[in-house]
Amino acid sequence: MKDKDSIVFENVSKRYGKVLALDNVSFSVKKGEFFSLLGPSGCGKTTLLKIVAGFERPDTGRVLLDGEDITQLPANKRPVNTVFQNYALFPHLSVRENIAFGLQIAKRAAHEIKIEVDQMLRLIQMEDQGHKKTDEISGGQKQRVAIARALINKPRVLLLDEPLAALDLKLRQKMLLELDLIHDEVGITFLFVTHDQTEAMAVSDRIAVFHHGKVEQIGSPIELYESPKSSFVAAFIGDTNFLDGRVAEKMDEDYSQLMLEEFPKILCYNDKHHAVGDLVHLSIRPEKIQISREAPPKNALYNSFQAVVEDVVYKGDHTKFWVRVEGYRIAVAQQHSRFLLDEKPIRWHDVVWIWWHADDGFMLDRYSESDEKLTQEPSEKIGATDARREGDAGE
Amino acid sequence: MNNRTRLQELALTAPSFVWLCLFFLIPTLIIFTFAFKPYDVYGSILDGWTLETIYNLFNHSFLVVFWRTIWISLVTTVICLSLSLPIGYYLARTTSKLRHIFLILVVMPFWSSFLVRVFAWKSILHPEGVFKKMLVVLHIVNADTLLLYNPGAVLLVLVYSYVPFGILPIYAAASKFNFDLLDAAMDLGASQLQAFFRVFIPGIKAGILTSTVMVLIPTIGAYVIPDVVGGHNSEMIGNKIAQWIFVDRNLPQASALAAFLALLVLVPMIVLGLYSSRVERNSITDARGKQ
Numbered sequence: 001m002k003d004k005d006s007i008v009f010e011n012v013s014k015r016y017g018k019v020l021a022l023d024n025v026s027f028s029v030k031k032g033e034f035f036s037l038l039g040p041s042g043c044g045k046t047t048l049l050k051i052v053a054g055f056e057r058p059d060t061g062r063v064l065l066d067g068e069d070i071t072q073l074p075a076n077k078r079p080v081n082t083v084f085q086n087y088a089l090f091p092h093l094s095v096r097e098n099i100a101f102g103l104q105i106a107k108r109a110a111h112e113i114k115i116e117v118d119q120m121l122r123l124i125q126m127e128d129q130g131h132k133k134t135d136e137i138s139g140g141q142k143q144r145v146a147i148a149r150a151l152i153n154k155p156r157v158l159l160l161d162e163p164l165a166a167l168d169l170k171l172r173q174k175m176l177l178e179l180d181l182i183h184d185e186v187g188i189t190f191l192f193v194t195h196d197q198t199e200a201m202a203v204s205d206r207i208a209v210f211h212h213g214k215v216e217q218i219g220s221p222i223e224l225y226e227s228p229k230s231s232f233v234a235a236f237i238g239d240t241n242f243l244d245g246r247v248a249e250k251m252d253e254d255y256s257q258l259m260l261e262e263f264p265k266i267l268c269y270n271d272k273h274h275a276v277g278d279l280v281h282l283s284i285r286p287e288k289i290q291i292s293r294e295a296p297p298k299n300a301l302y303n304s305f306q307a308v309v310e311d312v313v314y315k316g317d318h319t320k321f322w323v324r325v326e327g328y329r330i331a332v333a334q335q336h337s338r339f340l341l342d343e344k345p346i347r348w349h350d351v352v353w354i355w356w357h358a359d360d361g362f363m364l365d366r367y368s369e370s371d372e373k374l375t376q377e378p379s380e381k382i383g384a385t386d387a388r389r390e391g392d393a394g395e
Numbered sequence: 396m397n398n399r400t401r402l403q404e405l406a407l408t409a410p411s412f413v414w415l416c417l418f419f420l421i422p423t424l425i426i427f428t429f430a431f432k433p434y435d436v437y438g439s440i441l442d443g444w445t446l447e448t449i450y451n452l453f454n455h456s457f458l459v460v461f462w463r464t465i466w467i468s469l470v471t472t473v474i475c476l477s478l479s480l481p482i483g484y485y486l487a488r489t490t491s492k493l494r495h496i497f498l499i500l501v502v503m504p505f506w507s508s509f510l511v512r513v514f515a516w517k518s519i520l521h522p523e524g525v526f527k528k529m530l531v532v533l534h535i536v537n538a539d540t541l542l543l544y545n546p547g548a549v550l551l552v553l554v555y556s557y558v559p560f561g562i563l564p565i566y567a568a569a570s571k572f573n574f575d576l577l578d579a580a581m582d583l584g585a586s587q588l589q590a591f592f593r594v595f596i597p598g599i600k601a602g603i604l605t606s607t608v609m610v611l612i613p614t615i616g617a618y619v620i621p622d623v624v625g626g627h628n629s630e631m632i633g634n635k636i637a638q639w640i641f642v643d644r645n646l647p648q649a650s651a652l653a654a655f656l657a658l659l660v661l662v663p664m665i666v667l668g669l670y671s672s673r674v675e676r677n678s679i680t681d682a683r684g685k686q
Contacts, residue, residue, distance in 0.1 A: 055578055075581045088579035092597040102583035105593075153583065 005067070006031040006157060006189040007052060012061035014047050014213075021047040022058070023213040029157075029191060029206075031066075034183050036192045036200040039210030040236070048210075049159050049193045053082045066156060081150035082159040086166055087142045089134040095145050096121070096130035102153040120148040123182065140171045147182065157189040164199060176202055197237050201225070209233050227271075231364045234283040241289075241330050243282040247274050247363070255301075255358055258282055262327050266303050267358040280363040286333035288360035291321060291346065296355040304355030309348055321346065323354060330354065423657065429650035438644030448651035457635065457652075464631040467546060468614035471553040475561035475610045476603065478554070483565030483602070484595065487572065498566075501559050509556070513623045516552045517543065520624065544626030552620045560609040568602025569595075604671045612660055632656050 008028040014021045022044045029035045037045035050056040051063060054075030062071045070078055081102070089098050099120050103113045121127045124144035129137060134145070143163060150158055160179075164172045180203045183190050194200050200207050201221040209216045209224065209232070217229045228234035231242065245266070248259035256270040258280070266282060274280055290296065296304045307323035307330070321332045332354055334346075346352055430448055433441040451457070482501075486494055504512060519526045520542040530536045542548060576598065580590035596603070618633030625631075632652065639649035 053582060055582075075578070076584050076586055082579070082582045084575060084579055086575065088573070088575045090576060090579070090594055090598075092594075092600070101580070101585075105580075105584040105589060149583065 004031055005029070006033065006065070007191065008064040008067075009048070010062045010064070012048070012051065012058045012063065014044075014051065014056065014058050020213050022051075024061070025213070025215055026061075027208060027215055027218055029189060032187055032189055033205045034180070034190045034192065034203055036194060036204040036207040037210060038194055038197060038200040038207050038236075041195055043210040044213040045193045045195075045210045046161060049082075049161055049191065052080060052157065052191060053159050054078050054080075079155055080157045080159055081153050081155040082161060083143075083146045083150050083163045085162045087134075087146040089142055089145055089149070091134055093134070094130065095126065095132050095134065095137065098134060098145055099130075099149045099152055101149060106153075116152055120152050123151070123185070124148045139167050140175055143167065143175055144178070147179075151182070151186060155188065157191055158186075160190060160192045162193055162195070164194075164196075172199070179203060201237070209236060211236075227362070228283070228364070231281050231283065231366065234281075234362075234364060238285065239331060239333075240283045240285050243284070243328060243330075244366070245280055245282050247276050247278045247280060250276055256363070258363070260328075263325065264305060266361065267301065268303075268361045268363055269359045270363060272363060274363050279366055281366055282361050283364055284330075284356055284361040286320065286331040287318070287335065289330070289332045289354050289356045291323070291332045291334050291352055291354050293344075293346065293350070293352055295353050299357075301358040302355045303358060303361070304353055307352055307354050309346060309350045309352060312346070312348055319345075323352065325354070426650045426657070427654050429647050430654045432647045432650075434645055434647045438646070440646060445647075448647050451648060452651060452655060460630050460632060460635050463546070463629070464615060467550060467553065467629075467631060468611055468617070471550060471557065471614045472561075472607060472611045474550075474554050475558045476565075476606060478558055479561035479565045479606055480596075480603075482562050483569045483599075484591075486562075486566045487569035488574065501562050504556075504559065510619065512556070513552060513619055516548075516555070517624055520548055520551075543624055544629070546625070546629040549617075549621045549625040549629045549631075552624050553614055553617060556620065557610045557614060560613075561606040564605035564609060565599060565602045568599035568605075572598045601671060604667055608664065608667055611663060615660055616656060632659075 005028045009025050012022055012025045025044075025048065037048060039045045047056060051058050052065075054070075054073060054077075058071065062069055064070070065078070065080070090101065093101070096117055099117050100113050103116060108116075117130070118127075121130055124147065126137075126141060126144060126148075129141065134142060137145070146163070147158075163179075164175050167175060176199060179190075179192075183203075192200070192204065201224075204221060206218060206220055207224055208218045211232050217224060217233045219227075224233060224237050228237065234240050235242070243258075243260055243263070243266075245258040245260040245263075247256050247270075248265065249257040250270070251257060251267070254269060254271075255267055256274065256276075258266040258268050260266065260282075268282060296302055305325045307325045309321055309323050310329065311320075311322040313320045316336075318333050318335045321334065323330055323332055429440065431444050431446065433443055433445040433447065435441060482497075486497055489497070518524055521527065522541065522543070527536070527542055530542075531538050536542070572595065576594050577587075577590045580594045581587065585593065616633055617631055618637060621629050621631045621634050622637070625634075633656075636649050636652050636656070639645045639652065
């Protein structure tokens, strides 16, 4: 099993002045995996990538690549290559010369270089653009050249540092698919740093969620979404409602009653075995909550409440409602799988029923005040400003 | 409409055009004319035309001065560039506080007169000067070695005087350089030295060209420095011109040499100018392609 590991981090810590960027991080990435490091800015994910690339040295701990300790190896001696956030293509060289750079440094024969560069240009579908200067190609093409320039060296791991952040939304989705295809084709380990959970969810085999220099959870996208281990992960990956409560009563091995202030009791699956009296968050995803004018069918495991609709946002494929139950405002998402105009839609101020199955809620430890700020709407805007900054720098 | 913009253009360029004509073009033409005039031993310029002044330029004693001027200015330029490159690189990469201090240090010599600084070197290098005595005490030179009045002294003071003109354009180019590119080069297997020469140097090419011009041109025409700290064996073209004007009172001969010097400077200027305008044009079309 051990020899299947591509990268192993052992107790890696890194401190910048007073800030602990990485706090005793240990985990391993399997060979051939598309592995994402996900987290808000300043969570340490980029630092970890730089440690693998060799641009930073950890204060403590080791990094193993295919079982070999590379912690002290200089960047130019490591069999890994990086795709940089703003591509970092050499402006004085053509597309072809950029891609050939690594092989020229390695002093490969000219005819070999030509063959391999041609192969790479084919892989990124830019056969006829090799002669162009890097300022003459589009953002998406620059991205592909950066990938080709890294892959031509046949690295054992490809490191991707927010490679899509400078692209606009449409292009980002397209490049994401291409990245996935390239990964399937070359079959090496990809280590992908991003702050955008949708990017990470879309392409990753596994994701490590970082927070304050620590790994909060490692798992497949489905595991992270459906079974987050902490409030931070639940909030960072997708949308969720958090309700503060206290475990009131243990019903049986699997289920507990939750007591919330000024709220009816809630039945909840208790996989983490919180004891009676524990302060917890109840996290419930908006799309797991059903909403209707009719009362729900009777089921002992349903939590159902009457609610008043406060806000309605129609988004085409689904509608988002904010409803009030006693003192609580709860987000509910309703998918529209049938023709909507035939139905009488739920409107503002309507009195409705909402309900969810006890299995769909989960109890999590309380998170701190500072975490709350980090969970607010990260992705789109950050990418947009990055793109603008990149444009300025190019003037 | 079109006529009016033409008039505006003329009105805007007229002052500098007149200025350049009066103080640059006409004097240059006068020099080029005088170069072909006969002269007598009393310093008068005679009527008619002659090529004697031009023949005199190919006389042996002048050719020595000519080659000396060429090698001193080339060596000065090479030394200035090799000092400016690491300094410019460092200035662009260091913290802004240190950068400010170093930039002030680079510019500080300009706070005092150029002549004063050259004479200061004369007293530093003087046989009775502190520096010389210190070197003798340290057994680096012996008491008879002359630090002044030789090509070495001229070279030293030339480098001292013109190195800021080498540093500033390179620093300006380096401060716009994207240093992530060096990380990228190292990521692709380049050593630090390879990254420096294959990515940094081409990246600041325009700055290096400017530095070269800023150091080479004034050095070729140097007059004060070889006059003050140099001796007979370190005369340069500038000194020869001065000698022919002030000592020999031979304006046509001096004009011929000045005209020759102007042409000598023009050749590298035109070559570099063509080259850098090509670099510039490329970057303009690049910028257009981007939009």
